[in-house]
Amino acid sequence: MTSPTRVLRLTDLRHTTAFRLSAGLTGMFALAICVVLWIVYTQTTSELIVRTDQTIETKARMLAASTSAPALARSVAVLHDPTSRLEGIAVFDAGGRRLLGDTGLAPPFPLGHMFERLNGPRGAPVRALALPAAEGQIVVVSRDITPVLGLRARILQIMVFSGAGAVTVALGAGLLLSLWPLRRIRRLEATALRIAMGELDLRIAIGPRGDEFDMVAMIINTMVEDIEQLLRQVKGSTDAIAHDLRTPLSHVRTRIERIALLPVIAQDPDGEAATLLTGARDLLDAVLARFRALLRMSELEVSHRQAQFTVFDPAAMMMAVAELYEPLAEERGLTLACSGATGMGILGDESLLFEAVSNLVENAVKFSPAGGQIQLGVDQNDQTITMVVTDSGPGISVDERAHVLGRFQRGSAGADIGTNGSGLGLSLVAVIVALHGFTLNLDPAGVGSSPGLVARISAPRVTVAPWGSR
Numbered sequence: 001m002t003s004p005t006r007v008l009r010l011t012d013l014r015h016t017t018a019f020r021l022s023a024g025l026t027g028m029f030a031l032a033i034c035v036v037l038w039i040v041y042t043q044t045t046s047e048l049i050v051r052t053d054q055t056i057e058t059k060a061r062m063l064a065a066s067t068s069a070p071a072l073a074r075s076v077a078v079l080h081d082p083t084s085r086l087e088g089i090a091v092f093d094a095g096g097r098r099l100l101g102d103t104g105l106a107p108p109f110p111l112g113h114m115f116e117r118l119n120g121p122r123g124a125p126v127r128a129l130a131l132p133a134a135e136g137q138i139v140v141v142s143r144d145i146t147p148v149l150g151l152r153a154r155i156l157q158i159m160v161f162s163g164a165g166a167v168t169v170a171l172g173a174g175l176l177l178s179l180w181p182l183r184r185i186r187r188l189e190a191t192a193l194r195i196a197m198g199e200l201d202l203r204i205a206i207g208p209r210g211d212e213f214d215m216v217a218m219i220i221n222t223m224v225e226d227i228e229q230l231l232r233q234v235k236g237s238t239d240a241i242a243h244d245l246r247t248p249l250s251h252v253r254t255r256i257e258r259i260a261l262l263p264v265i266a267q268d269p270d271g272e273a274a275t276l277l278t279g280a281r282d283l284l285d286a287v288l289a290r291f292r293a294l295l296r297m298s299e300l301e302v303s304h305r306q307a308q309f310t311v312f313d314p315a316a317m318m319m320a321v322a323e324l325y326e327p328l329a330e331e332r333g334l335t336l337a338c339s340g341a342t343g344m345g346i347l348g349d350e351s352l353l354f355e356a357v358s359n360l361v362e363n364a365v366k367f368s369p370a371g372g373q374i375q376l377g378v379d380q381n382d383q384t385i386t387m388v389v390t391d392s393g394p395g396i397s398v399d400e401r402a403h404v405l406g407r408f409q410r411g412s413a414g415a416d417i418g419t420n421g422s423g424l425g426l427s428l429v430a431v432i433v434a435l436h437g438f439t440l441n442l443d444p445a446g447v448g449s450s451p452g453l454v455a456r457i458s459a460p461r462v463t464v465a466p467w468g469s470r
Helices: 011-013 017-064 069-079 147-198 212-260 274-304 312-330 350-366 412-416 425-436
Strands: 087-090 098-101 114-117 126-132 137-144 310-312 336-337 347-348 373-380 384-391 441-442 453-460
Touching: 017 069, 017 087, 017 126, 017 137, 017 147, 069 087, 069 098, 098 310, 147 212, 212 274, 212 347, 310 312, 312 336, 312 350, 312 373, 312 384, 347 350, 347 453, 350 384, 350 425, 350 453, 425 441, 425 453
Parallel strands: 336 373
Antiparallel strands: 087 098, 087 137, 114 126, 126 137, 310 347, 373 384, 384 453, 441 453
């Protein structure tokens, strides 16, 4: 059976170790950048404010040191630069009336403490200091801090964009770094699934790097080699037993046939001797059938007959199977019908698939009670064609559906109704389906009062040539 191919999606990247490590490093990197920028921001703005305050305080204390009002006026005239657009000086009396200097600042003022005003002498934000001067006057020195606030906003903007850019770049790097290991995981997964489907000769490719992926690949390859060797030994023993015993058992059956033809037995066909010989012959036939099935599966598993695949119409093949088993179904009191449009095409070995579908129909005839129905059909969609065999037998429980595909395994329902079988029919079907790379599903049919079984063999649809190809 084929395994679904998993498409590489970006959402899968977040589950990779590389992406998680990258995301963690991205978070730490972004945090470090934010801390550095915040330190630069706070230290720079603090240094600018400190320098501004020092300039303001120096001038304010020089003016406050004047001993009289005239001396204060002369000092203001000397220290005040009317052309400066950053600095402002004003003198107020004890009642808060401005006596001289720049306008724009209005009392009250917190004496002896730096303060800020949004609207200074020229309408700009300022830092200012008010100190008491001679004769009860108050001198106020202010300085425009627009450049400081602009630099503060600029640094904050740089922090935001730098942090966002760093996170984006780191996440992009994480995605790119995650693609390579995820591709290797996908290749490893695809090979492992093919090995699990029975291609034990495959091995996972090992690169020259010797990294952790190569270590895992070496471990898996070693396990597969051990499993392949064990299966080869078991399979070889089984095949050897089947091959070595088939010939002597065939000879035994021939001798039983010859004994049955002896006059003393042939004249009394209902006697005890004839009955015992018939029973022995039937048992030998069952054993030989099992050996033939085992050798047939071994032949198919080894032959790899894909080179003989051709495009053929599965509906026509299903009709041929229905014609073959219709007399047997009527003999058992069963209704066998086949439906489905012709003109479709699949690529495969028609004789092998005929054998697989025949095994499914034979099981359906064997397990369906008298008066039951067996339906053969072909379903299709744009990509898939499904060959369907439905019966009204006891069905197979969910827990046993994978179990019955193994060799010598039978469902409990068959044992309950006392039906004889070797447990190799579905195994042979599974081998043929796996050889083609098709999919086999066993589901309940729900036919009448019986759970029934619907067996589906799904194959990729191929284009049929206009003249037909079988």
